[in-house]
Amino acid sequence: MTIATELKDLEKEMWRANREGDGDFYERVVREDALTVSKHGVAGKADIVPNVTKNENPFLKTDLSHLKVVQISEDSALVTYKATVTALIDDEQQKFQVLATSVYAREDDEWRSVFHQQTEV
Structure with a gap:
C-alpha cells in the first residue's frame, strides 16, 4: 500500500470515528x-477526544473527494480534500461542504494526526 493510499484511508477513518463517536x-x-482549527476555534487533543466520545455530532454521512497527499518528508505528509457532509440539524437533514487539510507524522510505524483544519464553503 502506498503512503498516499494509507493516509487517504486513515482520513476516511477519522471521519467515520467522528460520525460514530469512536x-x-x-x-x-x-x-x-x-491541534484542530475550525469555525469553532482552536482545540487540542484534550478537547477533541471527549467531544468525539460524547457523540453529539449530527453527521450522518461524510463523502470525501478531491483527495491529494503531499509527502513532506519520509515521516510526514498532509492530506487535503473536500468533504460533503450530511447532518441532522434542527431535526432536518442538511448538506454542507468543507475544505480540509490534515497533517500526519509517522511515529513507530504508525501515522498520527498532528493538525486538522477545515473551512466551510
Missing part, C-alpha cells in the same frame, strides 16, 4: 500536541 480511535491516532 473516541478510542481518536485517542490512539491523535498525537498529544495535535
